[in-house]
Amino acid sequence: xxxxxxxxxxxxxxxxxxxxxxxxxxxxxxxxxxxxxxxxxxxxxxxxxxxxxxxxxxxxxxxxxxxxxxxxxxxxxxxxxxxxxxxxxxxxxxxxxxxxxxxxxxxxxxxxxxxxxxxxxxxxxxxxxxxxxxxxxxxxxxxxxxxxxxxxxxxxxxxxxxxxxxxxxxxxxxxxxxxxxxxxxxxxxxxxxxxxxxxxxxxxxxxxxxxxxxxxxxxxxxxxxxxxxxxxxxxxxxxxxxxxxxxxxxxxxxxxxxxxxxxxxxxxxxxxxxxxxxxxxxxxxxxxxxxxxxxxxxx
Numbered sequence: 001x002x003x004x005x006x007x008x009x010x011x012x013x014x015x016x017x018x019x020x021x022x023x024x025x026x027x028x029x030x031x032x033x034x035x036x037x038x039x040x041x042x043x044x045x046x047x048x049x050x051x052x053x054x055x056x057x058x059x060x061x062x063x064x065x066x067x068x069x070x071x072x073x074x075x076x077x078x079x080x081x082x083x084x085x086x087x088x089x090x091x092x093x094x095x096x097x098x099x100x101x102x103x104x105x106x107x108x109x110x111x112x113x114x115x116x117x118x119x120x121x122x123x124x125x126x127x128x129x130x131x132x133x134x135x136x137x138x139x140x141x142x143x144x145x146x147x148x149x150x151x152x153x154x155x156x157x158x159x160x161x162x163x164x165x166x167x168x169x170x171x172x173x174x175x176x177x178x179x180x181x182x183x184x185x186x187x188x189x190x191x192x193x194x195x196x197x198x199x200x201x202x203x204x205x206x207x208x209x210x211x212x213x214x215x216x217x218x219x220x221x222x223x224x225x226x227x228x229x230x231x232x233x234x235x236x237x238x239x240x241x242x243x244x245x246x247x248x249x250x251x252x253x254x255x256x257x258x259x260x261x262x263x264x265x266x267x268x269x270x271x272x273x274x275x276x277x278x279x280x281x282x283x284x285x286x287x288x289x290x291x292x293x294x295x296x297x298x299x
Contacts, residue, residue, distance in 0.1 A: 010241065017246035018288070020237030025253030027230035033260050034223040038216045044095060045204035047220065052197030054224035059190045059231070068184040075191035080183060083175040084195035086168055091196055092203065093165035100158040108150040109162040111141060111254070114247035116170035121243040125174070129244040132290055137244070140251040140283035146276025147254055147269060173247070176238040185239065189231040248287055251280045 038047055063069055074080045098106045114137050121127040179188060237246055258277060261267035269277065 013241035014245045015241075017237040017241035018249050020233045021246050021249040022252045024230045024233035024237060025250060026256045027226045027233060029253050029256040029260060031223045031226040031230060032257075033264060034219045034226070038212075038219040038223070041210065041216060042212050043204065043207050043210050044099070045200050045207045046209045048091075048095070048200035049197060049204045050217075051220045051224045051227060052193060052200055054221055055228045055231070056190065056193040056197055058224060058228045059186060059193050062228075062232070063184070063186045063190055066184060066186055068186055071182075071184055071187045072190075074180075074183045074187055075194070079175055079178045079180075080188055080191050083172055083179070083188070084191040086172045086175065087192045088195040088199040090165050090168035090172055092199060093168060094162060097158045097162035097165060101156075101162060106162050107148050108145055109159060110166050110169070111144040111251065112163070113166050113170050113173075114250050115141060116167055117173055117247040118244045120170060120174045121247075125177070125243070127242055127244055133244045133248075133287065136283040136286045136290075137248050139286075140248050140280050143276040143279030143281075143283065144251060144254055146279065147258070147273045148276075149272060173234070173238045174243065176235055177243070179239065181239075185232060185235045188235045189228070192231050192235075193228065245287055248283060252284065254280055 035047065035051070042050075063072070075084070094106070094110065097109075118129050118133070118137055122129045176188070255277065258267075258269060258273075
């Protein structure tokens with residue numbers, strides 16, 4: 001393939017990754033909204049376990065429908081297995097911190113993931129991250145801070161635990177790039193769902209269970225559907241393209257959260273919040289604009 005052909009293929013991969021990342025964030029926000037309702041009457045590990053069982057069943061059905069079941073052995077080998085358990089530990093590390101931090105503070109820390117992804121991509125994978133991309137990543141993170149406006153008094157030792165979970169999430173996303181191309185994304189997704197389910201099941205034995213009704217069960221069923229979709233799209237998105245391009249579109253989750261917060265709970269951002277939303281949107285548009293400029297140069 002010619003250099004121009006390589007560049008064009010990379011641009012297509014970047015566009016695919018951006019769309020998948022935005023879809024993943026939409027699914028995760030929908031999942032979080034449903035879980036927020038269910039968590040009022042259920043223990044945390046119990047909730048994650050039940051949701052994980054349902055999500056695993058859904059993803060298994062996807063694996064069977066795509067005739068990928070013969071790749072199931074990959075789930076217990078190499079990078080696929082390691083990634084799944086890193087994801088499981090990252091999930092519980094973040095949740096543990098979330099129980100001891102204001103939601104906005106935990107969210108602010110988690111939104112540093114694109115910064116860590118870009119750092120790892122630049123240092124360990126030798127991906128070229130130009131000043132424009134760094135500016136877009138930092139501007140997007142600044143926008144996130146303006147929207148959620150974390151309180152200084154809410155940051156404590158648990159903030160470091162939350163930061164550790166965020167770093168693990170970044171490592172997980174980078175590990176996704178090292179999975180063999182022949183392993184279907186649905187199989188990688190199933191490995192993650194099972195690992196999170198097994199870990200949450202073990203924790204739930206210690207934490208205990210609470211009785212729940214049909215309504216909570218229905219919420220978890222829909223949450224599992226969105227969670228499975230989020231798992232799949234984030235795997236599909238991070239396997240192709242440049243991490244420093246795709247990573248900043250994690251911030252799109254904030255926009256989905258604002259929309260759902262308004263429609264469901266009537267939450268309306270203040271003036272600083274709207275400025276932050278504009279920064280997040282502009283940072284994403286800047287990355288897209290940069291990709292289009294690169295595309296025009298390869299034609």
